[in-house]
Amino acid sequence: QQQVKQSPQSLIVQKGGIPIINxxxxxxxxxxxxxxxxFPGKGPALLIAIRPDVSEKKEGRxxxxxxxxxxxxxxxxxxxxxxxxxxxxxxxxxxRGDYKxxxxxxxxxxxxx
Amino acid sequence: xxxxxQDPRHKITKRGQNVTFRCDPISEHNRLYWxxxxxxxxxxxxxxxxxxxxxxxxxxxSDRFSAERPxxxxxxxxxxxxxxxxxxxxxxxxxxxxxxxxxFGPGTRLTVL
Numbered sequence: 001q002q003q004v005k006q007s008p009q010s011l012i013v014q015k016g017g018i019p020i021i022n023x024x025x026x027x028x029x030x031x032x033x034x035x036x037x038x039f040p041g042k043g044p045a046l047l048i049a050i051r052p053d054v055s056e057k058k059e060g061r062x063x064x065x066x067x068x069x070x071x072x073x074x075x076x077x078x079x080x081x082x083x084x085x086x087x088x089x090x091x092x093x094x095x096r097g098d099y100k101x102x103x104x105x106x107x108x109x110x111x112x113x
Numbered sequence: 114x115x116x117x118x119q120d121p122r123h124k125i126t127k128r129g130q131n132v133t134f135r136c137d138p139i140s141e142h143n144r145l146y147w148x149x150x151x152x153x154x155x156x157x158x159x160x161x162x163x164x165x166x167x168x169x170x171x172x173x174x175s176d177r178f179s180a181e182r183p184x185x186x187x188x189x190x191x192x193x194x195x196x197x198x199x200x201x202x203x204x205x206x207x208x209x210x211x212x213x214x215x216x217f218g219p220g221t222r223l224t225v226l
């Protein structure tokens with residue numbers, strides 16, 4: 001079964017808007033939560049990651065919010081640009097699980113100019 | 114380019130044929146992972162190596178699949194007697210032991226006719 005649930009499946013925003021993607025997990029052994037960005041025909045590229053001892057992390061225009069008690073985390077893309085149009089995947093892994101990644105199903109983000 | 118490389122990028126084959134893919138990880142990365150990604154889904158874990166040892170195989174990896182990493186550097190993934198259901202993007206990722214961050218290659222797109 002899918003260990004990480006991701007929503008929405010797709011979303012469209014205007015340039016400058018803030019797309020928000022949500023993920024939820026059940027396995028409390030997960031201790032690392034990355035986000036990957038994927039363009040058509042390319043491999044996933046690591047964007048930003050967070051650990052459960054931190055509630056928020058920012059890197060450039062990308063922010064992860066983490067709620068350990070709810071077992072949820074989300075990605076916000078600030079001041080979105082057309083070049084941010086891509087599919088975004090949340091994932092989770094644990095040292096106990098030898099770091100293999102469990103991915104969400106992905107969210108296709110379209111930023112309109 | 115010092116990133117993960119995969120070869121070939123695309124492979125079209127007929128049902129029943131054998132195919133082999135190659136992955137060259139980032140140098141000094143001792144962990145190597147294989148994932149499979151079908152259209153509209155997130156990558157799914159197949160198997161991983163630490164140096165030359167194959168440490169875990171997913172139940173997705175049927176007996177028609179075999180992976181090797183003979184000298185702890187590049188890895189190969191072979192699919193015997195391909196089926197149409199094998200059509201997917203096969204992704205390779207590498208990391209340093211003890212570190213969560215996995216870096217993906219561009220993938221090999223397999224189409225089985």
